[in-house]
Amino acid sequence: DEVRVGAAMHDQSSAPFAGLSVLVAEDNLLNRKLLRDQLHLLGASVIEAGNGNEALAVLSEQAVHAVLTDVDMPVMNGFDLLREIRRRGPEVPVYAVSASARPKDVTEGLASGFTGYLTKPVSLATLASVLDAVATRAEPLHTDEGAAPVPLTDDDLPELPSVAEEYAEAFLAQTMVDLDEFKAI
Numbered sequence: 001d002e003v004r005v006g007a008a009m010h011d012q013s014s015a016p017f018a019g020l021s022v023l024v025a026e027d028n029l030l031n032r033k034l035l036r037d038q039l040h041l042l043g044a045s046v047i048e049a050g051n052g053n054e055a056l057a058v059l060s061e062q063a064v065h066a067v068l069t070d071v072d073m074p075v076m077n078g079f080d081l082l083r084e085i086r087r088r089g090p091e092v093p094v095y096a097v098s099a100s101a102r103p104k105d106v107t108e109g110l111a112s113g114f115t116g117y118l119t120k121p122v123s124l125a126t127l128a129s130v131l132d133a134v135a136t137r138a139e140p141l142h143t144d145e146g147a148a149p150v151p152l153t154d155d156d157l158p159e160l161p162s163v164a165e166e167y168a169e170a171f172l173a174q175t176m177v178d179l180d181e182f183k184a185i
Contacts, residue, residue, distance in 0.1 A: 017131040018043040021062075025055035025069040025081060026097065029177075030170045031120060035068060035097070038127050052076025056084055064092060066134045068118070071098040071109065079112055086113060093134055097122060 022044045026032040036046045047064065049055035051073045058064075067085065071078040082094050093115035098105060101119040109117040116133075118126060 016043055016128070017135060020044040020066070020131055020135060021047065021064045022131075022134075023047045023049060023055055023058055023064045023067045025049040025052060025067065025073065025078070027051055027070060027073040029174045030167065031070070031097075033167065033170050035122065035127075038122070038124050039131075041124065042128055042131055044131060052078065052081035052084070055081055059085065059088070059092075066115075066130070067092055067094045068097050068130075069094060071096050071100075071105075078114075082113055093137070095130060 020043070022039050024032055024035050024039070024046055026035060026048075027050050032048055032050070036048060039046045044065075047058050047062075049058055052069070053076045055067065055069065056076070059067075067081075069078040069081050073081075076084075078096055078098075082096075085092065085094055094113075095116045095118055096109040096112075096114040097118045097120060098109070099120045100106075106117045106119075116130065118130070
């Protein structure tokens with residue numbers, strides 16, 4: 001079973017966003033692990049999906065407070081995922097997460113209906129701001145823990161741990177996948 005480093009390093013019950021549930025749809029293993037661990041540090045519970053189809057399968061089984069989705073994924077990209085989520089009707093905030101910070105891409109993302117547009121790498125402070133906005137509008141999802149908004153300053157954010165061996169392994173695994181795709185091209 002996969003080790004949840006972020007959860008192990010930080011007691012979620014005392015974290016500012018304990019009780020919030022976030023779905024992360026990201027095909028890049030390293031990026032997915034980094035987002036997961038950052039969200040865990042802030043106290044959110046995280047459900048992971050490798051593409052839009054997997055994310056929709058999760059959403060058909062359970063509700064979440066927010067979705068963070070990569071824009072450029074195989075099988076179903078972030079734009080298609082957003083359209084399908086909106087078609088199905090859940091009123092969940094959906095944030096685009098992209099490596100592109102070009103103004104045209106940001107404008108297109110926001111015009112498509114994303115709640116917000118985050119540029120990789122996403123800082124812990126940015127994620128805390130997103131979770132604060134989500135918590136402000138969140139309704140409880142059958143959880144005992146509240147999701148009340150918590151105003152944060154930089155001093156309130158947890159310290160980031162040193163880079164774990166798990167990230168080196170994830171980086172190598174993702175690099176091998178990328179190299180295989182380049183060879184096929």
